[in-house]
Amino acid sequence: MTPPSPHRSLLDHLRGHVIGTYGLLALTALLFLYFSLTLPDTFPTRDNVSSILSNQSIPAVLALGATIPIAIGKFDLSIGYGLGLAHVVVMYLVVEAGRPWPLACLTVVVGGALVGALNGVVVEFARIDSLIATLGTGSIMYAFTGWLTDGSRIVPGPDGLPAGFTGLYDSRFLGLPVPAYYVLALTVALWVVLERLPLGRYFYVIGSNPRAAGMLGIPTRRYSVYAFAGSGLVVGCAGILLAAQQQIGNPSVGLDYLLPAFVGALLGSTTIRPGRVNAVGTLVAVTLLAVGLAGIGQLGADFWATPLFNGCTLLVAVGLAGYASRRRLRSGLTAAGRPDAGQPDTGPPNTGRPVAAPRNDGDGDGAAT
Structure with a gap:
């Protein structure tokens, strides 16, 4: 049998890499084009785009928060409950306790x-x-949350909420809603942390193989706590944004955002950096979900279409994420067969320096000496 041409193998590899990296982004563009052609009078308008950016800002922030623990191989199912608690606490501090809204926001972020x-x-x-x-x-x-509100809503007085607080959600900049810029800024910040700082590299090493991370001298427990703390901080920010949007404290809100957040984070792990969660991939996935939900809503879909769409997308996202991880592992094993693959590792990927041998510090973690 004639072996495949090396040029053809390289072409197939590049094609697969391009599709895996940018396929979801291309699908988002095609979906937007489809709805624009189907609904030319309502969908491709500036008002509709602004509405999508505004309405999906909170799910996007929450999805980015869910991304952080997933990077270390953990799941934080409390983010939906935390979102509900955070927005209620903000409203309680501003309306019931009479605290200045900046202080209330800072309290919620630190508490988160x-x-x-x-x-x-x-x-x-x-x-x-x-x-x-x-x-x-x-x-x-x-x-x-139920104890704080006694099961009822927190409603502002006749004067309403401070304009500066509601402006966190209602304001616009360069014709676009301000929450869209929050999402973009958070995406950039999280991308820098995960892709360019040692903290993010340690997260990925722990998520890939916690035992190997401990042997390399990474205190896995400590960094796991850091990951969950980062997620809680982002959830606190999302709660503030939700309070500024709703302008009431509703103890039952929050859980509706849980499923979209995990769909965005898991689906995002199949693009840009296939096989691992990443901030830009999460943003692309949330954009795809936002375009899809807005399109089927304008087509007149029934109320049950949204949970059906989210549930099916979650199943597809989990399946694709598993496939991308297995493919990435197979690629690594294939590369290990090369002549230069037998060199010993001296530290976590891309850290740029060797890691000292671990010692037993009594908490079960490896710590660099």
């Missing part, structure tokens, strides 16, 4: 980070699976 860190401690030091642990802590958050 602390609650996230507590999630990390429960997962890592109590040795409870992240799905179970965060489901339990999320239920506690929901109970605290």
Whole structure:
């Protein structure tokens, strides 16, 4: 049998790489084009684009928050409950306690980070699976939300909320809603952390192989707590944005955002950097979901079409994410067969320096000496 041409193999590899990296982005563009041709009077308009950017800003922020623990191979199911609690606390501090809104926002952001860190401690030091642990802590958050509001809504007085606070969501800049810029800024910040800083590289190493990360001297428990704290901080920001949008404190809101957040994060792991979650991929996935939901809504779909769309997309996202991870692993194994693949590793990928041998510091982690 004639072996395949090396040029053809290279072409197939490049084609597969391009499709895997940019396929979801191309699908988003095609979906937008389809709805624009189908609904030329309503869909490709500036008002509709602004509405999509504004309405999907909170799911996008929450999806970026969910991305951080997934990078270390954990899941934070408390983010939906945390979103509900954060927006209720903001409203309580501003309306009931009469605190200045900047102080209330700062309190919620710091509190979100602390609650996230507590999630990390429960997962890592109590040795409870992240799905179970965060489901339990999320239920506690929901109970605290009910206790704080007594099951009723927090409604502002006749004077309403401060204009500066509502402006966090209602303002516009260069003709576009300000929340779109929040999402873009958070995406850039998270991309820098995950792709350019040692912190993000350690997250990926831990998510790929926690045991190997410990042997390389990475304190896995500590960085896991950092990941959950980062997720909680982002959830706090999303809660502030939700309060500025809703302008009431509703104890039952929050869980509706949980599924879209995980769909965006998991689907995002199949693009840009296939096989691992990444900030830009999450943004692309959220954009695809936003375009799809807006299109089927304008086509007159029934109310059940949204959860059906989200559920089916989640299943597809999980399947594609698993396939991308297996393909990435196979590529690594293939590369290991090359003559230069037998060189020993001296540290985590792209750290630029060797890592000292681990020592036992009493908490089960490897720590560099």
